[in-house]
Each structure stands twice: as C-alpha cells, then as structure tokens.
Amino acid sequence: MIVFEQVSKRYPGGHEALSEVSFELRHGELVVLSGHSGAGKSTLLKMIPVLERPTSGRVLINNQDVSHLPRAGIPYLRRSLGLMLQDNRLLYDRNVFDNIVLPLVIGGMAPKDAARRVHAALERVGLGGRDQEMPIGLSGGEQQRVAIARAIVKRPSILIADEPTAHLDAAYAHEIAELFQSFKSVGVTVIVCTHDPALFAETRPRRLVLRQGHLIEGAE
Numbered sequence: 001m002i003v004f005e006q007v008s009k010r011y012p013g014g015h016e017a018l019s020e021v022s023f024e025l026r027h028g029e030l031v032v033l034s035g036h037s038g039a040g041k042s043t044l045l046k047m048i049p050v051l052e053r054p055t056s057g058r059v060l061i062n063n064q065d066v067s068h069l070p071r072a073g074i075p076y077l078r079r080s081l082g083l084m085l086q087d088n089r090l091l092y093d094r095n096v097f098d099n100i101v102l103p104l105v106i107g108g109m110a111p112k113d114a115a116r117r118v119h120a121a122l123e124r125v126g127l128g129g130r131d132q133e134m135p136i137g138l139s140g141g142e143q144q145r146v147a148i149a150r151a152i153v154k155r156p157s158i159l160i161a162d163e164p165t166a167h168l169d170a171a172y173a174h175e176i177a178e179l180f181q182s183f184k185s186v187g188v189t190v191i192v193c194t195h196d197p198a199l200f201a202e203t204r205p206r207r208l209v210l211r212q213g214h215l216i217e218g219a220e
C-alpha cells in the first residue's frame with residue numbers, strides 16, 4: 001500500500017537527505033520511524049502527501065506513483081491521508097469543533113454529517129463533549145488529541161504523525177502512544193516518527209530507522 005523504491009532526496013544546495021530508501025508497508029501496519037536529528041525522517045514523511053518529491057526513485061501509494069503526480073491530483077491524494085505534521089498547529093482563535101470540522105468543510109461535506117463525524121472523532125480520542133472549548137484551555141496532551149481528531153475525522157486509510165508526543169510529559173506521551181496503537185485494530189496504516197520509539201513498543205510495531213539518510217533497519 002505504501003512503497004518506497006530507491007528514493008533519494010537532495011535539497012537544492014544541500015547534501016543528500018535520503019539515499020536510496022526502499023521499503024514496503026502493508027495495509028493496517030503500525031510503523032515507528034526513528035533516527036537522529038537530521039537523519040531524514042521528516043523528509044521521508046513529506047514524500048507521502050507530496051509536500052516534497054524525490055530527486056530519484058518512486059513512491060507508490062495504493063499502486064499510484066505519487067512522486068510524479070501532477071499538482072492537480074494532490075488534493076485528491078491528501079483526502080485519503082490523515083496528517084499530523086510539525087507545522088500543522090491548531091487554530092487558537094477557534095474552538096475545538098471548528099478546528100476539527102475544517103477539513104470536512106473544505107471537502108464540501110454537509111454540515112449535519114460533518115458535525116456527526118466531529119463528535120465521533122472526539123469520542124475516539126477521549127474528548128467527547130469538549131467540542132465548544134477553546135484549545136488554549138486544554139492541556140498539552142488534550143491539544144494533541146484534538147490534532148489527532150482533526151487528522152482522523154476524514155477517516156483516512158493512512159495516518160502520518162511527525163513527533164506527536166514531543167513536548168508532552170511522560171504520562172501524556174504514553175496516552176497518545178496508546179491511542180496511535182489502537183488505530184491498528186481498525187485497519188488504519190499508521191506511520192509515527194518519534195525520538196522515543198520505546199513509547200510505542202507495546203504492540204511490537206515495525207521499526208524503520210534512518211541514519212544520515214540511509215535506512216539502516218526495517219527495509220524488510
């Protein structure tokens with residue numbers, strides 16, 4: 001379902017951020033991506049929603065080569081992806097409901113259906129009934145749950161999260177890790193990038209480890 005075939009990425013003027021990375025992820029797999037700072041983790045994740053394209057090699061999502069996807073096809077691809085990337089912050093001048101409903105409104109869903117989906121997503125992350133609160137009044141862990149609800153509200157088949165437990169204390173980080181592990185049982189393919197892979201160890205996820213742009217563990 002997600003295939004990287006000898007993917008390399010060289011940023012303009014920079015060194016190679018990814019070097020011939022190849023792996024294959026199956027439907028419903030939970031994958032934990034780790035590696036030192038600058039190893040290429042974010043670059044790898046960004047290839048999936050085509051926020052970056054490979055310099056060489058191919059990325060296939062559900063048999064479609066997205067590395068050469070025309071710009072017009074990108075919004076359609078992203079509809080099937082749940083994204084929690086480092087710069088996707090919550091909107092602090094909007095309440096929890098508005099933050100989560102946004103991707104559905106953009107997708108043109110009827111308000112009544114969208115509201116039902118938002119409430120279901122909030123229940124899923126343990127924040128049922130908190131939809132009218134403002135993000136600033138929530139704890140760091142709760143805010144992260146709102147971000148997860150926003151990522152899953154479209155019912156994506158693939159969920160990608162870049163450091164979802166960063167800046168959380170140990171108890172909150174553990175709760176968030178448990179939540180990600182629970183998505184496995186509903187058939188969502190989850191790729192989590194983390195500095196702390198031990199947090200996700202409970203369900204023995206597949207591990208991918210990058211070192212200086214090379215995949216040193218988890219290719220198969």
Ligand SMILES: Nc1ncnc2c1ncn2[C@@H]1O[C@H](COP(=O)(O)OP(=O)(O)OP(=O)(O)O)[C@@H](O)[C@H]1O
Nearest residue numbers: 011012014017035036037038039040041042043044
């Ligand atoms: N837009 C860019 N332009 C130029 N170089 C970049 C760009 N983005 C990343 N890089 C470089 O590519 C390499 C890999 O960066 P990347 O952000 O993918 O690593 P990372 O493993 O996610 O790091 P961190 O854990 O610190 O977030 C680094 O040397 C980084 O400086």
